Amino acid sequence: MVSNITPSERLSAFLQYLPTTRDEELVSPPGLGSVWRAGDIRNGLKRQILVVHHSGQGIAFAAFPSGHRAKDCRCVTCLWEYSASDPHSQPLSRERMMQLTAKLRRFRFAQTAEAGFE
Numbered sequence: 127m128v129s130n131i132t133p134s135e136r137l138s139a140f141l142q143y144l145p146t147t148r149d150e151e152l153v154s155p156p157g158l159g160s161v162w163r164a165g166d167i168r169n170g171l172k173r174q175i176l177v178v179h180h181s182g183q184g185i186a187f188a189a190f191p192s193g194h195r196a197k198d199c200r201c202v203t204c205l206w207e208y209s210a211s212d213p214h215s216q217p218l219s220r221e222r223m224m225q226l227t228a229k230l231r232r233f234r235f236a237q238t239a240e241a242g243f244e
């Protein structure tokens with residue numbers, strides 16, 4: 127994949143910070159608009175389930191693989207999303223979640239409307 131994306135300052139800082147985190151550490155990647163385990167984000171980026179959005183503003187979902195289905199899907203993207211968003215694998219108090227999400231600037235990219243990931 128040829129890339130001439132220039133990450134924003136905030137995204138650059140995040141991408142530099144990410145490799146220094148522990149798997150269970152909670153991070154809020156620019157663009158994903160929520161709290162995730164660092165290990166899942168690293169894994170998603172490595173497998174190109176997540177990509178740097180072409181705007182350079184944040185991380186976004188790559189296009190779904192061709193095997194993706196609307197229901198009961200087990201493609202790599204959906205399997206990753208199930209495991210990454212499993213609320214039982216990382217207990218997190220509601221108060222802590224509120225604190226973390228309150229700090230986030232919310233913006234979310236459409237998952238498939240954006241071109242440029244092929």
Ligand SMILES: [Zn+2]
Pocket residue numbers: 190193194195199200201202203204205
């Ligand atoms: Zn799928």
